[in-house]
Amino acid sequence: MRTSSLTGVTPVLTGSYTPDSGGDGPGIAALRLDPTTGHLSYDEVEPLPVSGASFLAAHPSLAVVYSTNETEAGTVSAVTRADDGTLSPLGDPMSSGGANPCHLTVHPGGEWLLTANYGSDTAPGTVAVHRLGADGGLLEPTDLVVHQGSGPVAGRQEGSHAHQVLVDPAGRFVLATDLGADAVFTYRLDTRTGTLERVAVNPMRAGSGPRHLAFSPDGDLVFSADELSSTVTCHRYDAATGVLTALSSVPATTAEDVANQPGGIVASPCGRFVWVTNRGADTVAAFRLAGNTLEPLGEVPAGGAWPRGLALVDGHLLVANQHSGSLAVLRVLDDGSLAQPHPPISAPSVVCALAL
Template identity: 70%
Template sequence: MPTPVTSADGLLVLTGSYTPDSGGEGAGLAAVRLVPETGTLRPDPRLPPVPVTGASYLAAHPSLPVVYSTNETDPGAVCAVVLRRSDETLTPLGDPVGTGGANPCHLTVHPDGRWLLTANYGSDTAPGSVAVHRLGPDGRVDELTDVAVHDGTGPVRGRQDGSHAHQVVLSPDGRFVLATDLGADAVFVHRLDTRTGLLRQIAVNRLRPGSGPRHLAFAPDGTRVWSADELSSTLTCHRYDPSTGTLTEVSRVPATTARDIANQPGGIVASPCGRYVWVTNRGADTVAAFRASGTTLQPIGEVPSGGSWPRGLTPAADHLLVANQNSGTLTALRVLPDGALGGPGLAARVPSVVCALAL
């Protein structure tokens, strides 16, 4: 998006939720407003919800007023929505397009605005994979140009019997496509041919067995990357080699100080300065803050998420937006100067919310 969509009512935020046809109670895409001065979130009645099936992750086009959503179903799809600034309306742009896999759960737009990359989580019969779609000049999702299938398993039965791609991101310099795989305990590294839309796998980073890497967050200088490890409930710091796309684990810490609670880290965000890292904790129902000093992480505080089963974590106007899936609430935690987090302001009711995108 070229510029934030703001008004006297606050910053526009789009939310994604599981719908009744994808196991939830949400509407798909829904709009709320964040008032940064108070951390208050409230629905925007001028933008009616858009019924997008299984809208589990959202991403914005780098230059066009277009937002992309996963359709987390089996088989999976992705779709595009136009945000018209003149009257602030949301309109579907074309029909959903298949991803060549099952249950897509994350996507990102290439910086050149011509390619959409999607992580297919997979299913009992379909392995995890990364899909590539060509984007049209108006931002619509066009042809599926490639599907790179992952291979691998891990020691956690029921969760790692096959590969499960969970996130796909570009390296800070744009050279590599990195895809975390929770089932294979790995980060697959690809290179995208921006002429053909084809992926070429160049490396596989095998991480700690049973860790279940879910999402990554890069340090601004591109020398370190932190992983939220869903199955081991840890945060791991890896040294990143920008010449090869390889990761080397250097340290790790528990994702929460809570004890005797089954916990699964979810979203992870690094501060623009690279000094702080934050992570949601599903089970402990908290957001934990860490100070990043070199290759170590030091806990500096942990606050309630303002709901149950916090999943997505999104920066927005000196706040972190927390999508509390099971309680159906979106909350905003203020980021304090020392990286710690203040308590939530007034939450917005968004059934089965799992992600948010500040526009």
């Protein structure tokens, strides 16, 4: 879905925590990015008060966006975007099949929504599948898989915590990271029934806490942002089996004496660069791929505190700084390094950004 009511301007939606989900944001807000200058501004449309809108995903062919509603109750929402940018609910929220849904994605065919539920102290991480209607609306759930596993980090890994679900570049397998189980689960989605078949469990380094993945454009490599070990790991990906093999790992930040948790991770379309947000160091780090190793290119201030979501848009990185309530824009230079951020725009409790 790529639409704009203004020529040369890229529409952007942001998701934020709302008062009923521990934040003070509006839910989903509409902005526009000038790709030439990197200037961000708000659209003249009302934000849509979607509860706990911590992650957004667009339908591949319809003007529909899906949002997690990250609360203990756990729901997902569908939202339409009109030509003038107006946001409207598409049906009622539906159960996400678990507690605290934190990530979702639409299968490339546009018929299925996949949701990762982080879970809670008492509820395990799960991955849910919903059927989508011809208009993009949410229909019945068709499957729910429950993750099992734990790790050595006290207070974070007593049980499973699914944190991301994504489809590989070939559209063959579904990968789900689990921060609590130190694993990436590989599934095959039956596109007739909407059911998931587990085909591999990929163990990650103990205590690493894999949070998010990013594929290289050719699908041969996968990069993981490891929240609990504050590292970035390069993995070989076998597209025939869905198996990951760790190749190398580097620190996510050079900052010392700071408790750091990598958040968002993005790989460049050219396959040469990777960028990661650092919550704690409050930076965005750039890396160059040299063979199977990531080489640090340096890091710059994130333009706020606790940078969580990261989105690559028209040669710029949008950085959602949750604790400072600010959305910053970094320009990507030709060598993959980053320019200092533009003055950030106020965005209370912002946690993600999505370009349309």
